[in-house]
Amino acid sequence: MSKNKKEVQDINRKATGEKAKGRSQGAEVWYRMRKNKGAMVGLVVVVLLILLAVFSDVIFDYSKQIAGINTKARLLPPSWEHPFGTDGKGRDLFVRVLYGTKYSLTIGVVATLISTLIAVPIGALAGYYGGFFENVVMRIMDMLSAVPFILMGIVVVSALGANMMNLIIALGIVGIPKICRMTRAAVLTVKNQEYIESARIIGLKERDIIIKHVLPNCLSPIIVSITLQVATVIISASSLSFLGLGVPAPSPEWGALLSAGRDELRQHANLTLFPGLAIMITVLALNLMGDGLRDAMDPKLRK
């Protein structure tokens, strides 16, 4: 913490008498997060997923367990030996789903990050300044959202080639309109509050007003839509891999697993059930964490 922040804290402590539980903003948020059971569960799961993603190459032997083919053990039902059963090429689904975390989590989070980093500033500026700029931005967003995301996938892949990075770029671009529109709506509701007026009166520059006053107050809808966007991205990746545009085989990205298991659905629902569950758990964890973060940071909700 910067020096003057510490001093401000000491002053607070003295003013409210030793008893008061003075804490820095970050510690305050962490303190409140720890209280929220849901957020903690979410955080633990997310950390677990990240660890799994980072160390997957250490834990699993790529060539044998992930890429190896053994058609004799094709489509075995879930058993002790293969908790999730085996896929169409006799490879253990449990190992592939765990290994797939690396791809799906990266795709989901990075693509959503790209959309957010581009969409939120534009959306905020559009909502805040309004007028001609807002119109132009909104019309561009209408155009972008008119293009079906599968077409966007085909183009990015045929222009840049099919690899994970291009898939992430494609999914990132596709996610921009929705987040931008939502940010603008949130900023509009906050824009004409009195505290923005008063921030302007004390002479803050427009940019600072947006960053320090407007955005923090529309944090709630933004966080909610970002965590949901991760799920949408991972599932869109499955539609893209169904078109052969997803992560090239044999990498077991969850979307690819979903589309691979699609034909055997009637008798081997496990092939799509477990990747689906994996997606849900990831998104649920992100959601719980996102909610916990939002509630902790939202002064209104402090009792």
Add this chain to the structure above:
Amino acid sequence: MNKEYVLEIEDLTVEYVVEGEVTQAVTDLNLKVEAGTTVGLVGETGAGKTTTALAALRLVPDPPGTIRSGRILVCGQDIMKLSQKQLYNVRGQDISMIFQDPMTSLNPVETVGDQITESIMLHEKLKRPQAWEKALEMLELVGIPRTRAMEYPHQFSGGMRQRVVIAIALACNPKMLIADEPTTALDVTIQAQVLDMMKKLRDQFNMGMILITHDLGIVAEICDEVAVMYAGRIVEMGTLDEVFNHTRHPYTEGLFNSLPNIKNREAKLQPIPGLMPDPTDLPVGCAFAPRCRYATEACKAAQPAAHHFSDTHFAACTAYEDPSFRIERSKDRE
């Protein structure tokens, strides 16, 4: 003679439980209101005035607030024992309430006329047209032209909105009305109009009324009796004359001293030193002791008992154990 009490509150205790910390908002409160009389409930913010009012309608928001104990009789029915359905009938019909900030007390997306009509339809078996007609009458009663019934709250000024709130509250002419600082948010000229109207309506409907305020001027103008609250308890209660002219409790004296004296311009204001006690851990003894000039060790030891000076006037102050004790203010008034 048994007076006909519209509202009887007996040793009411209300607590708020927030993240483990327990706030004692109101402790052992007793209050009785007769039909046609107005009791002023006075005290600084945070003394528990609003909580008492909400408890009277069992409107204390359940999490985090809970009514620990106490009997509350509205026109003879103990609302603590009523079922949810019966409670709906009591509210608005036997007892109703006006709130402080007119800006936020009205539903912004419904016309003023609708909001009054809803109150009527809830309790009286009238069809919509007759209920609408009655609503227009109520509007005129509170001084708003019936032509504006179709307009929305944001098209009214603060004063006019408060009149609408009053119209809603009195639509089914309840026997008991609780007004929680009805005029605080209004400027002075409007304040006077609203108070006059309330007095006229009170007499017309012979209503019992509790007026919650921290403005002693208003109390003097409209109230018959006065109850002074401090840190969740009534420290002094009596008729207007008894409390204003024969003040007993040091806190009440402090309130009067912090008022500017129009006659004597040079008189120095004597604000009460210190701050309200932290409601999450009230002291064992008298809550006012730390700020009281006359405080003795005895005061801090135990809760002060109520000393009665007449059948309507008492003050909870240990100092009166010694009958000769007088506070400054009452010395020259004797």
Add this chain to the structure above:
Amino acid sequence: MHKYILKRILMLIPVIFGVSLLVFCIMNVASGDVTAVMGAEELDAQQLYELKESLGLNDPLLVRYVKYMWNLITKGDLGTGYISKEPVMSLFLNRFPNTLKLALGSTLVCVILSIPLGIYSAVHHGSIADNVAMVGALLGLSIPNFWLGLVLIVIFALRLGWLPSEGAVGFKSIILPAITIGTGFMASMTRVTRSSMLDVIRSDYLRTARAKGAPERQVIYKHALKNALIPIITSIGETFATALGGAVVTEAVFSWPGVGRLIIDSIRSRDTMVVVGCIIMKTIVISVILLIVDILYAFVDPRIKSHYARARKAKIDE
């Protein structure tokens, strides 16, 4: 109000220009062209060149775009599909009612499920029920459509035989696809309902309503909900617009002849005329719907309506 509507409609024109140019460029960048799908296996290079010439594929992009837009503006003609030679307008129009029906059905399913759930979890904010409701809503988003679609078919069409498993004939055929798509949108609509209700649930006028003796149901569903409607209507409008975009996967599972599948099949066969034509029509329809949603705001929130009235009155006074 009319000035606002006119402005919004006028703004459609640059959007259509933008969208058509964007899609034209995209289809041009996309690999290959429609001849690869015409089974022209036995043609040699020369015949293939003549075939492309006959479809005008050899002209540079700009020429094709100008020709296309010229037809669109002067004759309102969206051209014909390269393969089917059917006018794109009729291709779109005879599939659009199905997509409209399905979009309405799925939005209705979503509204019926999400709004009560959103309100319930707002009223019980922070309780276990609140979290369970959120997980339930999330389930809809995480289950892929084809998985849910097939499970519904196996249960309701095959085992019980109550509902048809394919086609768009008759009312019963809408139920299963609408549920499949509707549950997918639940997650976001429930969240929006919950957060907008949370903003409203602590306002004073609810206390006034309760003081009137209004039962809790009426306080929540009438007073609170009506004030929380704006974000919810936005969410409904957005859900409907997305549903109109056509849930390709569900349309494939239920063999639902919607616009979504037409666009995807045309993209895969690089039939640019159909792709551009359908996307333009789709954009127009969605923009109109989003406009209707904005107008709806005024009816729900009088403050917005009076904002227009005041603007109009001010103009008259000038």
Add this chain to the structure above:
Amino acid sequence: MKKLLAILLAGAMVLSLAACGNQNGTTGEAETKGEAESNTSAAEKTYKEVITLGYDQPATTLDCQVLVNSIQDTLYMLYLNTLVNFNFETKQIEPCLATEWSHNDDSTVWTFKLRNDVTFSNGEPFTADDVVFTVERMAATGVSGAADAKNVEKVVANGDYEVAITLIQANMDLPYRLAMPFWGMLNREALEKDPDNGYKVGTGGWTPVKFEPGTMVEFDKVESSWVWKDVQTPTKKIIEKTMTEESARSIAVQTDEIQFSYSFNFGDINIYDADPNVDYSIISADLIYYLGMSYESEAIGDDVNLRNAIAYAIDPTELMDVGFSGKGEPCKTFWGPNQYGIYTDYEQQLGKNLDLAKEYLAKSNHPDGLTLSLTTVSAFEQMAEVVQAQLAEIGIEIKLNITDAPGLAQTVADKKLDLLLYSKTCGVYGDQFRDILVYGNTANRMKYNNEKVAELLDKALGETDDATRLALYKEVQEITHEEMPCVPLFYGTASGLFRKGLSGVIFQSNTRHNFTYAVCEESK
């Protein structure tokens, strides 16, 4: 005779077909459920008036000269007739609209005698002029038969019921070509009057009355058609629906919403065995899956050793397991299974032989392996993964390039093609592999350029003596077996899932099934 045929013939409706093959005839060994059908008497049986067919590929046009694929051809056969027909049972060309046909000594001039009792669905009589018009229209704007039409010097009608076609280059396969469904005879008057719908007018037993491109086509019976001269069926309407989701399409057969589903997931056979109301038929098809090796790829080029190394590292049975639950026939040569002139007894037979593969690899330009791209369409992605794993065993690392048909064309055009996993329909006539073995044709994505092969094919085309023609084709196959432009993997299957009561369907190994005489009993 096939077991199934015997059972069905014992069924109530005895359908003797004068012209076009027989009921539920199947070719090659057919795998069916085979239980004996309960023999209820004819009177009790009630028949469906509407039969609905479910196909996975969308039908996007009804102009037979624009598009060729199995669904389009299946539909053309309903409302159009060709001059001659090929009976997949007897492997002979049979008369259809033409009663007799002959060719001059160097097989450049073919004359056809036509039936005189045939009318179009718009009432116009079928004459030689219509044949002339059809050939000229194909030459002018057609795509499906463009290759044949370009080889036609002139087509002349001698009177109303005889036509002579003069070819530029002699072609013994002309009758086989003209038997293709897309060579359906069109009506001049109809097309001149209404160019946009005239092509829907045909001489077939049915006529399209409702067409939603990509969704469904509805046919009504043309009572006046010559097809119904000797045989009547109670069916009044045939509907074809596009149902891309395979499992949903199969379920629709079980719920009787559709009566026939083209192809089904062999993995679910046990479900359909258990369902008394459905039956299925899986026949080997004239469809070859191959692994092409491009000559424009720097890594491979014409390195014969590398090509053979790759050829003998692939085990087609694993591909069939993953792709089609084991159904299919491994190939012995790069030729159609029922194609005229097939030759298979090489001393080095195809199939996985790791030692041989490693031997060839050692002699190749990349003894210690290399990295290649394998391009295929998304439908074959699972099989491509198997090839990837198999080639990894001999040190060849594969990068998968999954794309769609236009994407594939682009990869070839950009010269980025190394390996290609694809399929090709192969007919029965000798010249069928010209489009893949002769340089310059679209199907020859490998850019295989061997003058000797082209010369042999040309000679064979005009060769009237059977023995010499067979020898020529043998030599072609020996060269391809040696040079290995493509690794022939396996022959695919054509399958159908249908209601128990469905009969009168002619299953054909070229995956174009004939539903003209389809009949379906109302399920009990």
